[in-house]
Amino acid sequence: MSMTYISKKHDYAATLDEKEQPKDQKSASVESLLVRTTKLTTVTIKLYRIMVFVRMAIFVLFFKWRISTALAMISDGATTVRAMWTMPIAGELWFALMWVLDQLPKMQPVRRTVFATALEEPLLPTMDVFVTTADPEKEPPLVTVNTILSILAADYPPDKLTCYVSDDGGALLTREAVAHAARFARLWVPFCRKHGVEPRNPEAYFCPGVKARVVSRAAYMGRSWPELARDRRRVRREYEELRLRIDALHAGDVRRQPWSRGTPEYHAGVVEVLVGPPGSTPELGVSDLLDLTSVDVRVPAVVYMCREKRHGRVHHRKAGAMNALLRTSAVLSNAPFILNLDCDHYVSNSQALRAGVCLMLDRGGSNVAFVQFPQRFDGVDPADRYANHNRVFFDCTELGLDGLQGPIYVGTGCMFRRAALYNADPPLWRPHGGDRDAGKDVATEADKFGISTPFLVSVRAALNLNRSEQWNTTSPPRSFDGAAVGEATALVSCGYEDRTAWGRDIGWIYGTVTEDVATGFCMHRRGWRSAYCATAPDAFRGTAPINLTDRLHQVLRWAAGSLEIFFSRNNALLAGARLHPLQRLAYLNTTVYPFTSIFLLLYCLLPAIPLVTRSASTSAFSVNTPPSATYIGFVAALMLTLAMVAALEVRWSGITLGEWWRNEQFWMVSATSAYAAAVVQVALKVAAGKEIAFKLTSKQRAPSAGGGVVKRQVRGAVRREMDGADGSDGGGADGERGVHGSSGTRGTVEERPRGGARDGVQRVGGGASPPVRPWSHGPLEQDVEPPALARRSVHSSITMFCPPFAYALIWLLFG
Numbered sequence: 157m158s159m160t161y162i163s164k165k166h167d168y169a170a171t172l173d174e175k176e177q178p179k180d181q182k183s184a185s186v187e188s189l190l191v192r193t194t195k196l197t198t199v200t201i202k203l204y205r206i207m208v209f210v211r212m213a214i215f216v217l218f219f220k221w222r223i224s225t226a227l228a229m230i231s232d233g234a235t236t237v238r239a240m241w242t243m244p245i246a247g248e249l250w251f252a253l254m255w256v257l258d259q260l261p262k263m264q265p266v267r268r269t270v271f272a273t274a275l276e277e278p279l280l281p282t283m284d285v286f287v288t289t290a291d292p293e294k295e296p297p298l299v300t301v302n303t304i305l306s307i308l309a310a311d312y313p314p315d316k317l318t319c320y321v322s323d324d325g326g327a328l329l330t331r332e333a334v335a336h337a338a339r340f341a342r343l344w345v346p347f348c349r350k351h352g353v354e355p356r357n358p359e360a361y362f363c364p365g366v367k368a369r370v371v372s373r374a375a376y377m378g379r380s381w382p383e384l385a386r387d388r389r390r391v392r393r394e395y396e397e398l399r400l401r402i403d404a405l406h407a408g409d410v411r412r413q414p415w416s417r418g419t420p421e422y423h424a425g426v427v428e429v430l431v432g433p434p435g436s437t438p439e440l441g442v443s444d445l446l447d448l449t450s451v452d453v454r455v456p457a458v459v460y461m462c463r464e465k466r467h468g469r470v471h472h473r474k475a476g477a478m479n480a481l482l483r484t485s486a487v488l489s490n491a492p493f494i495l496n497l498d499c500d501h502y503v504s505n506s507q508a509l510r511a512g513v514c515l516m517l518d519r520g521g522s523n524v525a526f527v528q529f530p531q532r533f534d535g536v537d538p539a540d541r542y543a544n545h546n547r548v549f550f551d552c553t554e555l556g557l558d559g560l561q562g563p564i565y566v567g568t569g570c571m572f573r574r575a576a577l578y579n580a581d582p583p584l585w586r587p588h589g590g591d592r593d594a595g596k597d598v599a600t601e602a603d604k605f606g607i608s609t610p611f612l613v614s615v616r617a618a619l620n621l622n623r624s625e626q627w628n629t630t631s632p633p634r635s636f637d638g639a640a641v642g643e644a645t646a647l648v649s650c651g652y653e654d655r656t657a658w659g660r661d662i663g664w665i666y667g668t669v670t671e672d673v674a675t676g677f678c679m680h681r682r683g684w685r686s687a688y689c690a691t692a693p694d695a696f697r698g699t700a701p702i703n704l705t706d707r708l709h710q711v712l713r714w715a716a717g718s719l720e721i722f723f724s725r726n727n728a729l730l731a732g733a734r735l736h737p738l739q740r741l742a743y744l745n746t747t748v749y750p751f752t753s754i755f756l757l758l759y760c761l762l763p764a765i766p767l768v769t770r771s772a773s774t775s776a777f778s779v780n781t782p783p784s785a786t787y788i789g790f791v792a793a794l795m796l797t798l799a800m801v802a803a804l805e806v807r808w809s810g811i812t813l814g815e816w817w818r819n820e821q822f823w824m825v826s827a828t829s830a831y832a833a834a835v836v837q838v839a840l841k842v843a844a845g846k847e848i849a850f851k852l853t854s855k856q857r858a859p860s861a862g863g864g865v866v867k868r869q870v871r872g873a874v875r876r877e878m879d880g881a882d883g884s885d886g887g888g889a890d891g892e893r894g895v896h897g898s899s900g901t902r903g904t905v906e907e908r909p910r911g912g913a914r915d916g917v918q919r920v921g922g923g924a925s926p927p928v929r930p931w932s933h934g935p936l937e938q939d940v941e942p943p944a945l946a947r948r949s950v951h952s953s954i955t956m957f958c959p960p961f962a963y964a965l966i967w968l969l970f971g
């Protein structure tokens with residue numbers, strides 16, 4: 157099976173310039189077998205480029221006319237009049253600049269086709285997967301558990317994969333839930349392997365969600381179709397028990413003393429190997445539940461980590477957790493490649509890990525520091541009213557940047573080269589005769605990496621392995637023994653990074669709440685490339701904020717984090733020449749966009765001043781004078797070209813016009829609220845040193861898995877099944893139907909393997925519904941009406957974001 161980009165109807169021919177990707181000796185043998193990169197050369201993209209330049213030319217003419225007219229008008233005017241002319245022109249110049257910064261990096265998009273199965277199993281390198289969670293209330297342990305299960309069941313050799321979980325909350329609840337997941341994995345992983353099910357997240361697989369894919373009878377590759385139905389029912393019952401156990405954990409003793417090691421902000425460091433590494437040869441299994449006689453039952457290793465936290469010590473939020481994971485994994489498995497998933501982003505395509513590796517090992521791949529996958533989301537309402545899908549960014553901007561030395565790193569769903577996190581130089585920029593620090597002694601690196609000798613040894617091994625690129629023959633030593641775990645625990649103590657380069661040059665970058673953008677930028681600045689990997693089906697899927705308050709808080713955090721980067725040493729304007737000029741523009745755009753709010757608010761509010769103040773000087777403003785024909789002509793031309801550029805962008809990228817429009821709408825909402833709040837926050841930080849908080853996004857899934865009105869009856873069905881329906885093969889859970897999408901037009905009905913009863917949706921378990929707790933998975937059956945949810949959240953958002961408006965109004969009226 158080859159993994160191709162989400163199907164597009166364009167045909168494209170030109171292969172990427174040879175100069176762009178220097179021929180690499182070691183990976184030459186796999187040249188063009190793993191990845192095919194093609195520039196988009198359709199008529200649409202050519203027209204698109206022309207239209208962008210036409211619009212830029214119109215801008216130049218417009219500003220020439222506008223500024224000369226303004227100068228004539230204000231030559232003898234009062235100060236107010238001058239201000240009234242200068243501000244709008246400054247605003248227009250800023251908006252034009254932002255548009256140009258946004259468009260130019262999108263002009264050379266490329267598409268990649270990854271042939272994941274072309275990479276033979278023995279050639280696969282080892283891989284560490286990092287999952288971060290921070291608060292069991294906002295990030296329900298069940299969500300984390302499902303993510304872990306999807307990772308463990310991914311199609312990757314189990315002896316080459318290790319799953320690390322970082323628990324920043326230090327919660328016993330999370331640790332226990334992960335341990336339960338590790339136990340359930342012994343059944344779940346062989347089941348997935350045996351029947352090739354997708355997606356390998358049990359919640360998504362068993363629930364009638366939008367993306368639950370069920371193999372059709374014809375495509376089924378297993379031994380016998382009825383066996384799948386029977387196994388599926390049995391595994392499902394076990395999964396239901398796991399869910400109940402995790403609920404019980406929350407409700408029971410653990411809940412009464414959830415922070416057994418202290419509080420979320422004060423606890424000791426813990427590293428615990430929950431599942432040890434499996435052997436390197438397949439083990440055929442025995443199980444009471446399933447026939448596993450011909451299935452490899454090995455499960456990848458699982459490590460739980462909770463870094464130490466102390467009062468008065470900054471912990472650097474996710475970046476700090478990732479760096480702790482980087483060190484922990486270094487002394488245990490030390491894999492050359494690292495995949496990061498937030499606790500809610502599960503592996504939705506079991507081939508995804510291989511796809512990422514292909515981009516790293518392919519010709520020219522040795523210069524790739526990270527592979528960013530698009531972020532896709534479940535549970536967003538069908539109208540996507542808060543533009544959660546972010547299609548314009550993922551399907552246009554990142555695709556465009558992929559043609560310019562690589563996309564921006566934007567968090568979850570990103571695969572890294574360990575050596576790049578250790579601040580190594582890419583081969584492309586290595587000084588002749590080897591690496592810049594190849595000859596250096598490890599001991600002298602202690603001021604950068606900290607004093608742990610085993611860790612320094614692991615760094616050296618990782619850098620050497622990266623230089624030799626012999627991934628398969630010299631796999632790094634994996635030791636999970638007591639000594640290694642003890643060392644790992646010392647490495648997650650909160651003082652370890654003192655007086656080192658962690659967070660500055662090494663690992664994830666500190667000093668901003670959007671550590672992702674800063675970290676990727678530092679790599680690009682060193683000359684590393686990155687790659688964008690959009691697969692079909694989606695590689696990973698996660699949850700998005702389901703109400704406006706959460707969404708605006710998320711946008712506020714991103715905007716504030718961007719400005720923090722702008723005011724730091726990682727400002728794109730200060731970067732050296734290894735950054736592609738257009739990439740520099742893209743980074744500049746990514747770090748200054750929140751300033752737009754100032755211009756936008758003034759631009760919209762200033763014209764109203766004469767109406768409310770009625771002062772002599774401003775009333776001289778002719779509110780009654782009709783706009784000149786030239787002005788109307790320019791505005792019409794700018795609007796028309798904007799629409800044409802949008803239409804062409806929509807065409808070449810394959811997104812819908814609706815998605816583009818949502819993006820514009822939500823941009824307006826953010827720019828007049830969250831961006832302004834971000835500017836205020838960062839101003840306070842710069843002026844008074846007030847730190848910006850990392851407010852976690854709640855991962856409580858909307859009770860509607862597929863968005864809109866979706867009925868969930870899983871518990872009911874399972875309970876009914878448990879109540880004695882077991883014998884009736886074919887009824888029960890396997891007979892239910894999933895109502896998809898629920899948007900009416902897109903909704904499809906999917907049959908589960910055994911077909912059978914078609915009334916599954918109506919069935920509800922008997923007895924009283926369990927109490928709805930925030931972390932539980934909802935009542936037995938619930939209709940959710942998104943507008944009601946949205947209305948409620950609009951109220952809370954208004955109270956949250958009205959201060960900037962209130963101040964603006966007060967200033968206008970009485971200032």
Ligand SMILES: O=c1ccn([C@@H]2O[C@H](COP(=O)(O)OP(=O)(O)O[C@H]3O[C@H](CO)[C@@H](O)[C@H](O)[C@H]3O)[C@@H](O)[C@H]2O)c(=O)[nH]1
Nearest residue numbers: 288289290324473474477498499567568669670710852853
């Ligand atoms: O002190 C902290 C704070 C957060 N996290 C984890 O960071 C991740 C991201 O948090 P979330 O609230 O989901 O933020 P989002 O805005 O949804 O995430 C996006 O934006 C973040 C930067 O603002 C990136 O870190 C994420 O990878 C990216 O997906 C989650 O797994 C958290 O558990 C920690 O581990 N420790």
Ligand SMILES: [Mn+2]
Nearest residue numbers: 498500699853
């Ligand atoms: Mn998130």
